[in-house]
Amino acid sequence: MTAEPVPPAGEQDGDGTVQCWCCGADDLPDRMVHLGNHPEVHLCLRCAHFVHQRASAIEDEGRSGPAVRARQILRAAREEVVRRGWHRNRFIGGRLRWLGKHLP
Ligand SMILES: [Zn+2]
Structure with missing residues (x-):
């Protein structure tokens, strides 16, 4: 009995998809948002929209x-x-x- 290895978040899977570092969703790298100084970090579009909303809320606090x-x-x-x-x-x-x- 062997377990199939699961690539860590951000690494390409066998089907060419990568995992979102936030929620773990799989998608193609071109459909993910990458951080400027850390291109290995992938965010799915849903999480990227969430991060944008949180940034806007933090800006509004002051x-x-x-x-x-x-x-x-x-x-x-x-x-x-x-x-x-x-x-x-x-x-x-x-x-x-x-x-x-x-x-x-
Ligand atoms: Zn996500």
């Missing part, structure tokens, strides 16, 4: 104004949707996920 407040309200609404699992609802989940992609 700011004020109506646009910042609007983004904070939208972030809170997104977190509530995810906490309640509405994004997985078979009736409204698809629309909520689409909306989440297009909001800041």
Whole structure:
């Protein structure tokens, strides 16, 4: 009995895919985001969008104004949707996920 070796995150698998360093999802290297000084690090598009949203939230922490407040309200609404699992609802989940992609 032999176990098939699993390549570490970031290394190419036999089918040419690489693993996301964040969530472990497999995809082709061209469909991943690579870090400037660490090109061996691969982020899938979902995780890259998440990192972008987190960076935007951190930037907003020291700011004020109506646009910042609007983004904070939208972030809170997104977190509530995810906490309640509405994004997985078979009736409204698809629309909520689409909306989440297009909001800041
Ligand atoms: Zn990922």
